[in-house]
Amino acid sequence: MTSLIVILALVAAAAGLLRWRRPAWFWLTFGVTFAVLRVLIRYGSVMDACGLTVPAARWRLGLARMTNRPVPGPRAPRILRVRPTRTGLVLRIKLRPGQDAFDVTASCDRLRHSFAMYGVTSRELRSGVVEVRMTGYDVLKRVQMPALTDTRPMRVPVALREDGSVHFRDYRTVPHALTLGATESGKSVYQRNLVASLASQRVALVGIDCKQGVELFPLARRFSALADNPDSAAELLEALVSHMEDVYQLIRAEQRITADVPDAGVAADIWDLREDLRPIPIVVLVDEVAELALFATKDEEKRRDRIITALARLAQLGRAAGIYLEICGQRFGSELGKGITMLRAQLTGRTAHRVNDESSANMAFGDIAPDAVLAAIQIPTDTPGVAVTGDSTGGWARIRAPHTSLRQAVNICNRHADLTPDVPALAPFRPALGAPAPALVPAVESAPAAA
Ligand SMILES: Nc1ncnc2c1ncn2[C@@H]1O[C@H](COP(=O)(O)OP(=O)(O)OP(=O)(O)O)[C@@H](O)[C@H]1O
Ligand SMILES: [Mg+2]
Numbered sequence: 001m002t003s004l005i006v007i008l009a010l011v012a013a014a015a016g017l018l019r020w021r022r023p024a025w026f027w028l029t030f031g032v033t034f035a036v037l038r039v040l041i042r043y044g045s046v047m048d049a050c051g052l053t054v055p056a057a058r059w060r061l062g063l064a065r066m067t068n069r070p071v072p073g074p075r076a077p078r079i080l081r082v083r084p085t086r087t088g089l090v091l092r093i094k095l096r097p098g099q100d101a102f103d104v105t106a107s108c109d110r111l112r113h114s115f116a117m118y119g120v121t122s123r124e125l126r127s128g129v130v131e132v133r134m135t136g137y138d139v140l141k142r143v144q145m146p147a148l149t150d151t152r153p154m155r156v157p158v159a160l161r162e163d164g165s166v167h168f169r170d171y172r173t174v175p176h177a178l179t180l181g182a183t184e185s186g187k188s189v190y191q192r193n194l195v196a197s198l199a200s201q202r203v204a205l206v207g208i209d210c211k212q213g214v215e216l217f218p219l220a221r222r223f224s225a226l227a228d229n230p231d232s233a234a235e236l237l238e239a240l241v242s243h244m245e246d247v248y249q250l251i252r253a254e255q256r257i258t259a260d261v262p263d264a265g266v267a268a269d270i271w272d273l274r275e276d277l278r279p280i281p282i283v284v285l286v287d288e289v290a291e292l293a294l295f296a297t298k299d300e301e302k303r304r305d306r307i308i309t310a311l312a313r314l315a316q317l318g319r320a321a322g323i324y325l326e327i328c329g330q331r332f333g334s335e336l337g338k339g340i341t342m343l344r345a346q347l348t349g350r351t352a353h354r355v356n357d358e359s360s361a362n363m364a365f366g367d368i369a370p371d372a373v374l375a376a377i378q379i380p381t382d383t384p385g386v387a388v389t390g391d392s393t394g395g396w397a398r399i400r401a402p403h404t405s406l407r408q409a410v411n412i413c414n415r416h417a418d419l420t421p422d423v424p425a426l427a428p429f430r431p432a433l434g435a436p437a438p439a440l441v442p443a444v445e446s447a448p449a450a451a
Contacts, residue, residue: 015029015030023136024087024142027136031137032084035088035116036084036089040082042115044076050107054099055074056071060072075096077093077099078096080092080129085164088119088163089133089136090132091131091132091134092129093132094129108121111132115134117135118135118137118139119163121162135164139162143159143402150166153202154324155171155172156194158401159402160401162399163397167389169349171283175324175348176325176327176346176348176349177327177349178329178364179328180331180350180352180355181328181354182356182360183330185355185384186386186401187328188328190328194285195285196404196408196409200419202280204281206282206426207286208233208236208284209228209285209286210229210292213228215287217431219409221414221433222412222413224421225430226431230303230304233292233307234310236429237307238310240282243282243323243423243426244313244321247270251269251320255267255268268320270321281323282423283324286326286327286329288328289328290329290330292311293307305339327347330360332344344363351388351389351390352387353385354387355379361377364390365396372388372396386400387399387401
């Protein structure tokens, strides 16, 4: 008896310790069983208390009256499936007549408290069927990506959503994206995750990093072209535009539309071309985009106009030529001059890390998902990497990328360095490899003087 009590006490202590230090392990060992039991046992009463039940059908009431049986009580949505996941539970329910998906969405917070879960979200799968996703713990606190994800060409996992699902960056459906955020909010780490995920794919990476290259140059072995200042950025973007024109010439040459070519055989973008002819897709990553749009002199203004024109052309025409833009910056609004809002309108994918004011959040979401603006402003300062992501469908979600250090990203890029393609049009911008020359003179005034 005593030994049983000791064992139980040890198990309870281990569960408590796990729950405190390793919530993900606690969920997989104890949490998931408790949660399934809790949801199944309390389901009817919780739905009733949350106002998610409907009175019994009239024919049932009539039948009960005729047969002198007890009057049937209100009915909750029917559970179609309960699926435990790595981070929580997924409940699929069939609504009763008279209910709608919005009723469930409006009750998510009440369900969260009633089932003692960390988060609850819902979405309509098809008419009358709603999926309720619950998380057992704060999955964004310490992001752990699942080992196996549904990665496909040009579709890479980049972050975890707050409902525990993986957030993918899919270049085929959302070709261009804008990532905004205040300084130290996690933009570069997000971009680094993208590079690390894309590194193993058949894709050419092109980087423009006006912070003198500190973020992207360490990853140079996997980059086909890099620019670290606005002058070389302007030339690089113009080279990309001429590459794009060459790709369109190739597609035109391959179209050869005649009556006997089947519909599927007519190429309108690079993905319709035969694999041996298909030019390699290019992802252009721009960090600190505002640097490209600022100018002080007349010459710099001309350079700025060249850059913005080239970016706008790539954003408008690049997709079918397999050129995708990934733009990061602190702000990206009309105060950066003409052409910026036109360019922004082409960037479908929007992600906002923590921002300091509403107008910055408006630059990301004002024109697509106004309620995401509030969510972006509310991101606390002590959780760098947490972001709100939306798309043109009006939906949005909170996400956080895993904390990939520069060292880890460098290792991944070096491991896949042999996949770095040579794009002839971009050859002059291929980064020179090898250790940078050591600085002979300390460049910082506060450096101690040599003895
Ligand atoms: N997803 C994350 N998880 C945990 N920590 C993160 C995450 N993203 C960023 N951080 C932390 O925040 C710090 C700043 O991140 P990052 O350099 O990406 O910010 P930034 O928005 O690019 O800032 P800046 O505008 O100054 O370049 C990182 O050094 C890292 O410690
Ligand atoms: Mg940065």
